[in-house]
Amino acid sequence: MSDKTPVADLVLDVDNIVPGVAKKDPIVVADSVSRQFGGLTAVDVAHLEIPRGSITALIGPNGAGKTTFFNLLTGFDKPNTGTWTFGGKDLAGMPAFKVARLGMIRTFQLTKALGGMTVIENMRLGAGRQGGENLFKAIFRPLWRGREDEITVKAMDLLARFKLDAKADDHASSLSGGQRKLLEMARALMSEPELVMLDEPMAGVNPALTQSLLHHILDLKTQGMTVLFVEHDMHMVNEIADWVVVMAEGRIVAEGPPSTVMTDPAVIDAYLGAHHDVDLGTLTGQQEIAETMDSDLVKHEIEHEIEEDGTAAAPTTKKATK
């Protein structure tokens, strides 16, 4: 289906592919990133490099630490130890809204389309800084109006690409689960990110929209973006990922191209340890998603963004770092 990036273009040494292997052109480099919750070590990543301009899948059994690792990289959670860079910039300690502004945008396992707002309003929110009811805006109103028009045009273009343009004025709450996933992805693109991080993009999406989502993800790569996604659906991973990173019990236990990773004993062990009945070749089901925590953190990040931008519309928050 996709044009896979050859392994030789991704790693420095194709003959020695081990967890933490050096990439030719890494966009993210993480070192000694750990996160404990009480006595539980949720993430303990010694070294990981994400190759630029390709599609990397982060897989692993439930509870492996994938979402927590996403949260740490994107500033939605703070690690106990570790450093990481994005495009060479040190991100440790940087809040989520600043990480997003640098071009590292994520979506959530449970979509955060803000149901009380319309589809187009959600899209405008994705554009980041738009000015607000501040003095600067009051003085330079015509300039801001121009910028707002530009944002609307861009939003409508993206909505058309994602076949959501007819729904622009509908409340996001009226969309189906799959359409919300599309909206979240479209909104992420408003800020022209370099790295798009998708947390279980296929979860809760009905089969009719699955192919469409797959094509949109492949399209991101065609447009020069890097994609990192968490996914349980191994068919999807096989189909679109250039590279697969496997987590188990917080650590990176294997990485490599999908064709070899699925037969790696460490990977089979990791999955069989958690699911005695799982066949990696046929694992396709959508996971039931547990709603956990942290709506306060997300709310705080959005409030912070609004405070900084001075934007008038105060969105309601939905969920969370999942």
Ligand SMILES: Nc1ncnc2c1ncn2[C@@H]1O[C@H](COP(=O)(O)OP(=O)(O)OP(=O)(O)O)[C@@H](O)[C@H]1O
């Ligand atoms: N806020 C939290 N407080 C306490 N424990 C947490 C918290 N967030 C995650 N954990 C625990 O950390 C571990 C890793 O969870 P995480 O959600 O990152 O795994 P995951 O690989 O994303 O799982 P899944 O595939 O089920 O989404 C789990 O044992 C989880 O229960």
